[in-house]
Amino acid sequence: MTTTAPVHPPVAAPVPARRRWRSGSALLGLAGVAVFAALLEIVPRAGLVNDRYLPPLSSMVDSLADRVQTGEFWEALRQTLTTWGLGLGIALAAGIALGVLIGSVSFLRAFTATTIEFLRPIPSVALIPLAVLLYGTSMQSTLLLVVYASFWQVLVQVLYGVQDVDPVARETARSYRFSRLSQIRTVTWPTTLPYAMTGLRLAAAVALILTITGELIIGTPGLGNLIAIAQTSGAVESMYALVLVTGVLGVIVNILARRLERRILRWHPSVRRESAS
Amino acid sequence: MSLRRAVQSVVLALALPLILIATWWFTTANSTSFYFPPLKTIVETFQPTWLEDPVSNSRIVTEAIPSLGRLMAGYLLALVAGVGLGVAIGSSAKLRAFTEPVMEFFRAIPPPVLIPILMLFAGIGTQMKILVIMWGCIWPILLNTVEGVRGLDEILRDTARCYRMRRTSALFHLIIRGASPQIVTGARQALSIAIILMVISEMFAANNGLGFTIVQFQRSFAIPEMWSGIILLGLLGVVLALIFRAIEWPALAWYRGYRQAQRGGE
Numbered sequence A: 001m002t003t004t005a006p007v008h009p010p011v012a013a014p015v016p017a018r019r020r021w022r023s024g025s026a027l028l029g030l031a032g033v034a035v036f037a038a039l040l041e042i043v044p045r046a047g048l049v050n051d052r053y054l055p056p057l058s059s060m061v062d063s064l065a066d067r068v069q070t071g072e073f074w075e076a077l078r079q080t081l082t083t084w085g086l087g088l089g090i091a092l093a094a095g096i097a098l099g100v101l102i103g104s105v106s107f108l109r110a111f112t113a114t115t116i117e118f119l120r121p122i123p124s125v126a127l128i129p130l131a132v133l134l135y136g137t138s139m140q141s142t143l144l145l146v147v148y149a150s151f152w153q154v155l156v157q158v159l160y161g162v163q164d165v166d167p168v169a170r171e172t173a174r175s176y177r178f179s180r181l182s183q184i185r186t187v188t189w190p191t192t193l194p195y196a197m198t199g200l201r202l203a204a205a206v207a208l209i210l211t212i213t214g215e216l217i218i219g220t221p222g223l224g225n226l227i228a229i230a231q232t233s234g235a236v237e238s239m240y241a242l243v244l245v246t247g248v249l250g251v252i253v254n255i256l257a258r259r260l261e262r263r264i265l266r267w268h269p270s271v272r273r274e275s276a277s
Numbered sequence B: 001m002s003l004r005r006a007v008q009s010v011v012l013a014l015a016l017p018l019i020l021i022a023t024w025w026f027t028t029a030n031s032t033s034f035y036f037p038p039l040k041t042i043v044e045t046f047q048p049t050w051l052e053d054p055v056s057n058s059r060i061v062t063e064a065i066p067s068l069g070r071l072m073a074g075y076l077l078a079l080v081a082g083v084g085l086g087v088a089i090g091s092s093a094k095l096r097a098f099t100e101p102v103m104e105f106f107r108a109i110p111p112p113v114l115i116p117i118l119m120l121f122a123g124i125g126t127q128m129k130i131l132v133i134m135w136g137c138i139w140p141i142l143l144n145t146v147e148g149v150r151g152l153d154e155i156l157r158d159t160a161r162c163y164r165m166r167r168t169s170a171l172f173h174l175i176i177r178g179a180s181p182q183i184v185t186g187a188r189q190a191l192s193i194a195i196i197l198m199v200i201s202e203m204f205a206a207n208n209g210l211g212f213t214i215v216q217f218q219r220s221f222a223i224p225e226m227w228s229g230i231i232l233l234g235l236l237g238v239v240l241a242l243i244f245r246a247i248e249w250p251a252l253a254w255y256r257g258y259r260q261a262q263r264g265g266e
Helices: A015-045 A057-068 A071-104 A106-119 A124-135 A139-163 A167-175 A180-217 A223-232 A236-264 A269-276 B002-027 B039-050 B059-091 B093-108 B111-122 B126-150 B154-162 B167-204 B210-219 B223-251 B253-265
Strands: none
Touching: A015 A057, A015 B093, A057 A236, A071 A106, A071 A139, A071 A180, A071 A223, A071 A236, A106 A139, A106 B002, A124 A139, A124 A180, A124 B167, A124 B210, A124 B223, A139 A180, A167 A180, A180 A223, A180 A236, A180 B111, A180 B167, A223 A236, A223 B111, A236 B093, A236 B111, B002 B039, B039 B059, B039 B223, B059 B093, B059 B126, B059 B167, B059 B210, B059 B223, B093 B126, B111 B126, B111 B167, B126 B167, B154 B167, B167 B210, B167 B223, B167 B253, B210 B223, B223 B253
């Protein structure tokens, strides 16, 4: 990423070899997953760990198969995704709007800098007791945590982005008497967008972590709550199965966020350079 | 002139925090709302709640110090293991390809769900909490280290080899130094995860610690005490972030200069 310095390939390494290597690395990755899955099956079966603590993969999958047939599972998944999406959406809208506003007015930037620096590192989980008192175990409790945590990710990135605007471009726009709005639309926004997308990617992962956390600790409805229930009722296989589901969900969120980033920024030099090479 | 500038920037920096605190203070001054007690009451409860008279018995020693100890233990273990494994994996393209999908999966699992799992193995004691914190922190550090080692300038590597740099000095001066911007990024992400996991693991199952104490206050409806705990956690987050920056700033001084030189050269 940072190696913009030209790396001279050795003479005997033409491009096709690299292609072959890329499919080879995908194969190696698959092999890694297969070895990991096999270990997860063999280690408990061989009695290396107590299988009441770590059941073999096949029984996790069995229990997942049972789960998938129940409406409860899909309802929980829907609730988790709703909380996640809603929280991320609110944080994104608020973060971008405030970020562009604060970033483009230098007085506001100086005025809010210390406050942002102080509020940002406050761990969102510190708000859990307050959320419980205000909203009980309803979805809003978790939503509060999700919005708080992901808002800062977006805001800080957007602030960086707005400050990165090329001064020449800004002065030019001003000389041509662009209105404030069209200045934001044509100069500020294109520079800020890559940063906002980074913020979105980070915020999507953080929002998922806090959605599941809230459900697990507060008991708002969703996958995290199912895990808590499985844990208290000693359904170990079921608990592992649900943890695997949250992991898959996390991977999907990461992949989708990265795809979206590339798609929205396909005009941007950094993405175009990457796909050209 | 410059003095005036300095005064101006100090005023600007402090104005909004003061306004916000004053607003909080005055809007809740006559508050009868159960959940939002006057800020004055919260401030007054802070001292008896956390800093009782013999300091050795105060909650700051009995609750906050164990929490912080677990946080540091888990975080430092994750840092050492993450950088160590990251250097090993990052140096070998095959190993990297082999482990990457599995690591991405582990990173994607929201770390708090590991609490019920690790409770099976390690009970609800200190060991479990350190393990949870370490497990949650290791992935961002590990994956960023791998990325940093992979992105090292190959010419630098070859130069080190030509000059027969010894392996240990190449490790510290070339590999870890070169990957340090990414390592720091990972370590920063890991720090906020560590705080979350410290609090969550104590809220989920514990008999001491900050998270546990604050939830106890909330369950017994000791609202001003609960608020004082929330403020304490917030201060903790801010202080840890400041300490992190104090360490990061000199460690990455070379990198900032390098970036600036690159930008200026373009």
